[in-house]
Amino acid sequence: MKGNAGVWAGVALLVFSGVLLQQSLQLEYANSLGPGPGFLPRWLSGILMAVTLLYLWDSIRHEVIRVADLWPKGDARYDIGLMLLGLVLFALLVETTGFVIAGSQLIFLMTVRKFRWQYAAVASVGIAVMLLLAFEKLLGVALPVNEFGW
């Protein structure tokens, strides 16, 4: 059971539906006009709990998906890890350093394992600059920039 991914997912869903139920109990179920803001959330959370219990039963009795099978293996682990790292860094940096630097590091981290680092670096900066120009000048979509305008 400990290695069964469906069980863990079911537990997470039970927690989610529990929080949903707890929050909906603080909302008005009905008022003089009819159903209140808590009406649908309460029903949804109850139905979700019931379905999650069925899902847990199904996961235990029929389809066992192992937790170990969830996670990427081999090279994919590093590729996905670098991508997620790049995304988090982008979110942390973009409003300070601007799109070109934040975007370049994201593209660089996603390409450095496939190409030589020098080419990946140059391509990353080039693509980020092209995207900035395309979105801002051609499409009129404002991207986050630093005080130098990039």
Added chain:
Amino acid sequence: MPLIQGFSTAMTGWNLFYCLLGVTIGMLVGVLPGLGPTTGIALLLPITFSMDAIPAIIMLSGIYYGAMYGGTVTSVLINTPGEAASVTTCFDGYPMARQGRAGTALGVAGIGSFIGGTVSMFGIVFVGPPLAEMALGFGPPEFFALMVVGLVMVVGLMGKSVIRGLISMLIGLSLSLVGMDPLTGNLRFTFGEPNLVEGLDFVVISMGLFGISEVMLGMEIAAHTAVLPKVGKLLPEREEWVPTLKAILRGTGLGFVIGLIPGSNSVIPAILSYSIEKKLAKDPSRFGKGAIEGVAGPETANNSYCGGALIPLFTIGIPSSPTIAILFGAFIMHGLTPGPMLFQNNANFVWAVIASMFIGNVMLLIMNLPMARMWGKVATIPASYMYPGIVIISVIGAYCTGNRVWDIGIMIIFGVIGYIMKKIDIPMAPIVLTFVLGKMIENSLVQSLIYFYGSVLGFFTRPLACVLLVLALLIFVGGAIAGVRNKRGMLAEDIEV
């Protein structure tokens, strides 16, 4: 006639350009495995932020039906469906290619797609306005019942199990409740976070679920280089024309009718068409070995489906599939409200988009037939080259929805959630559909209950709502029984992404 006015709008310079851009990107999306029309439209949404509604929707619609054409190329040439609805084309299209008839398979698919797509556009022209008129008489109970049918179709017929589909649907509905309740103004599930007051954004969720998670899943698949067969003669032999045209006509009708049903999907008409052609064939043993009807029928059906599926969106305002749900979101983003009033309040927009689809189908026929081999080569581009582009565009899209880093964080979270959901076989598609419909479902349910003084039985006093709810129950029970007996078959895959 309004359609002629629509053509005059659609054929202005920039609208023609965006139509061409949309169908070209649609072909690309269809050709590239792992990138479906839902992802393609979601990724291109940010580009349309600063555009007017007409060119924006022309382009995004072009991606939708263009992808149906594109998916055929890889099915025939490398036995890999570019998008879900083309999976049946692999059964006979690839054997035809191995027999040296790749060109004929692609030609027949292209002609069938053009006929199916064009006839279904005529269907929109003649069925759309009367249906919109009729929908003006619908009240909240009818809208609620229609949306329930749509949701039940998605949950009951798709995915590996009804339980998993229900979970996905309930998650989507729950997420739609975050933010301010539209009827009372109460804040729900914001946990004191100001960024949640306006709720979650469907573009951000879509980018995460269909952009980031698909890239993560794609990174785990090893790339392989395909060898393309020669593309020769494009047209069938003389004796094959009659059975081919009959298959095309049947596929056209089937696809269009199924497209009208909320919650249906482009895979259903393709599969049904294949089954019908096989049953009607004089020699069913030819199927699976290069039967031309096995290519003509399904390919026509999935393109004809596109036109039919747009009718519930335009006339009733209910998206019938996750891809149409993204289009629905695009409408809202550009200040348009899909539904019965669309034909009246925004007639110029509606007819321009419909006219652009006629034009787009012609463009696709021209692009497909002589350039099939070129598109096949596109399919051999390693997916890893595209991932950085998909991710950076997803990030741009997520940020631009509200100019907040918060949305990038939400996108990352949903990307990881989507990845895990795919691994544990919980379908992602119902989340987007129910998220988009969530507020509409709640509004129509609450308004109905107010009207019926709180009694649920009131729904059954309205004939149309009663029929639809009973139908929904039958579909749900049927889907559950099929799931228990493991008879979902091809529909079990998480499709149309």
